[in-house]
Amino acid sequence: MKLSTKGRYAVMAMVDLARHAQAKPVSLSDIATRQEISLSYLEQLFARLRRAGLVKSVRGPGGGYRLARTSAETRVSEIILAVDEPITATRCTEMGATHDLWEELGNQIHQFLNSVSLADVLERKLKPRIAEAPPTPANSDSMAAAS
Numbered sequence: 475m476k477l478s479t480k481g482r483y484a485v486m487a488m489v490d491l492a493r494h495a496q497a498k499p500v501s502l503s504d505i506a507t508r509q510e511i512s513l514s515y516l517e518q519l520f521a522r523l524r525r526a527g528l529v530k531s532v533r534g535p536g537g538g539y540r541l542a543r544t545s546a547e548t549r550v551s552e553i554i555l556a557v558d559e560p561i562t563a564t565r566c567t568e569m570g571a572t573h574d575l576w577e578e579l580g581n582q583i584h585q586f587l588n589s590v591s592l593a594d595v596l597e598r599k600l601k602p603r604i605a606e607a608p609p610t611p612a613n614s615d616s617m618a619a620a621s
Contacts, residue, residue: 481554483511484519485595488553491529492545492592499531499538519557526556545592551584 486509494500502520506513520539523529528548529539541548594600 477554480519480557483509483515484523484553484557485550487511487516487519488523488528488541488548488592489595491539492541492548492596495538495540498536499540501538504538522557523553526552528552528556541592545596548592549588550590550592550595551587554587 487505490505490509491500494504502516503513505511506516520529520531524531524539527542530542531537531539590600
């Protein structure tokens with residue numbers, strides 16, 4: 475899967491917004507400074523995030539952005555898709571020998587990102603979820619040999 479800077483930066487910015495938007499709207503310039511992302515790039519991303527209904531803009535002095543929903547209700551997959559990042563591991567349109575493999579990998583990635591909320595990222599609840607994955611055959615062979 476190829477995830478471009480657009481998707482990564484959008485997720486980073488939304489996590490920053492979720493972390494800092496408790497009492498008042500957060501300005502994009504503050505996010506840009508903290509995350510070391512170009513302000514003009516963030517403006518483009520937040521226009522897409524706003525159109526997708528993930529953020530709300532607040533105008534005027536002290537304005538900025540707020541999450542449109544709670545951080546627990548906002549999925550990482552939604553953020554990536556909102557900035558036009560398809561979550562896919564295939565690059566072919568033909569049905570080749572490995573097409574099904576890459577298509578299913580893309581489905582698994584999408585399922586995982588859809589299961590992760592901004593709150594999960596903020597609360598660092600990803601490690602237990604990843605640790606629950608079954609061991610791979612290579613790992614289980616090496617584990618059996620070690621015991």
